[in-house]
Amino acid sequence: MIGGVAAGPGRIPALVKLGVLAVFVSSLVALHSPVALAIALAGVLALAGILIALRRFGWRAFAAQLGPVLWLVVPAAALNAWLAGPEAAAVLALRVLAAVGAAGIFTLSTPVPELLDAIGSLLRPFRRWVDADRVGLVLALTIRSVPLVAGLVGAVREARKARGVERSLRALAVPVVLRTIQTAEELGEALIARGADDGPSEERVSLGR
Amino acid sequence: MARLRFEGVGVRFGDARVLDGIDLDLTERRIGVVGANGSGKSTLARLINGLVSPTSGRLLVDDLDVAREGRAVRRRVGFVFTNPDSQIVMPTVREDVAFTLRPRKLPKAETSARVDAVLDRLGIAHLADRPAHHLSGGQKQLLALAAVLVGEPDVLVADEPTTLLDARNAREIAARFAELPQQVLLVTHQLGLVADFDRVLVVDAGRIVADDEPGPALAFYERLLDAEDAASGGRP
Numbered sequence: 001m002i003g004g005v006a007a008g009p010g011r012i013p014a015l016v017k018l019g020v021l022a023v024f025v026s027s028l029v030a031l032h033s034p035v036a037l038a039i040a041l042a043g044v045l046a047l048a049g050i051l052i053a054l055r056r057f058g059w060r061a062f063a064a065q066l067g068p069v070l071w072l073v074v075p076a077a078a079l080n081a082w083l084a085g086p087e088a089a090a091v092l093a094l095r096v097l098a099a100v101g102a103a104g105i106f107t108l109s110t111p112v113p114e115l116l117d118a119i120g121s122l123l124r125p126f127r128r129w130v131d132a133d134r135v136g137l138v139l140a141l142t143i144r145s146v147p148l149v150a151g152l153v154g155a156v157r158e159a160r161k162a163r164g165v166e167r168s169l170r171a172l173a174v175p176v177v178l179r180t181i182q183t184a185e186e187l188g189e190a191l192i193a194r195g196a197d198d199g200p201s202e203e204r205v206s207l208g209r
Numbered sequence: 210m211a212r213l214r215f216e217g218v219g220v221r222f223g224d225a226r227v228l229d230g231i232d233l234d235l236t237e238r239r240i241g242v243v244g245a246n247g248s249g250k251s252t253l254a255r256l257i258n259g260l261v262s263p264t265s266g267r268l269l270v271d272d273l274d275v276a277r278e279g280r281a282v283r284r285r286v287g288f289v290f291t292n293p294d295s296q297i298v299m300p301t302v303r304e305d306v307a308f309t310l311r312p313r314k315l316p317k318a319e320t321s322a323r324v325d326a327v328l329d330r331l332g333i334a335h336l337a338d339r340p341a342h343h344l345s346g347g348q349k350q351l352l353a354l355a356a357v358l359v360g361e362p363d364v365l366v367a368d369e370p371t372t373l374l375d376a377r378n379a380r381e382i383a384a385r386f387a388e389l390p391q392q393v394l395l396v397t398h399q400l401g402l403v404a405d406f407d408r409v410l411v412v413d414a415g416r417i418v419a420d421d422e423p424g425p426a427l428a429f430y431e432r433l434l435d436a437e438d439a440a441s442g443g444r445p
Binding site for chain 1: 258259260280283284287288290292294295296297298299300301304307308309311312340342356357360
């Protein structure tokens, strides 16, 4: 689950959290010692542990943030170990895991509307050139698309199995792509129907249709 | 009640004529639309919210021309789709309902009060902080309805909102629609849902072929289906 968190009292403002996250991730890029990066990752995991203990989010939700990244990190680290040595591989893996873990804590502990408001505040100085509401909407849709596409893939995998072609990549890819496009079209229509493109400014460009 | 006026409305998608010469004046509180798949009934419903524009004629919601004043029309006309999954934008139930009010820039307290009120009214207040994509089909459709109602539309257009639901959930959604004070235009294949409506339109091949009270209109539709089955020899 991403962003499925209720607003509550005593929470750190999203803009502050976003700033801390930006500084932390930038610092990770500057660190080149595996020990320092291991300490950073341990800090991220400790913070996640505290928030899980405080019931701000569940451990499964946090694991779901890191799990998919392992598919990328493990082969990349193996390749890096072969090409540049074990230390470079450790730096790569620890840096990515610490960054993704920190970003995961941010998304799990920040209600999406607060995140959208924070982005709106950040973009306010650039409102002549950037539509903050539009950027927020894109972000919300990106977050929404994760469970939506996961659900589509699950349904198509079941259908593939039922037809006895569970090893066929085409039987997975084609329906997933087609249904994703169809769902995107339906979502676009729903956004228009809900007036998502009917903001206060009259000169806004249409969403599509 | 709002007045929905179709004046010679036609819709073409490329070479395909989807609706042709529709003239209607709808002022009733409960209006049903029935017809076979591909008859044009969903396009008829989508016109009212501005999701589809007429290629000929014009459609007025009260005095607002849908093609020219879509934004004002959408504030007055809410739309519920067949698949509630396609309507959910935000991660939790409360956030998704509040999303409808975002463009209006209301104070947070007012947004929160309106969201709580509509969730309570539809009996889903206990789901407020639940992840929206973890709900059952019936709960998702109630969420979709809440997300529309929070905008306080005068007219509610629903395109087969019970088609993907089991019988129990379909009954639940139908009961919620029946309670609404708004003017409702319901497109459906489930004829029982419109049996006690004020007016029922039968759409066939892009035209209104019957426009009457439910009894005679639905009887006409049944005869139409029988005649089509006989002509096709029962082939789908």
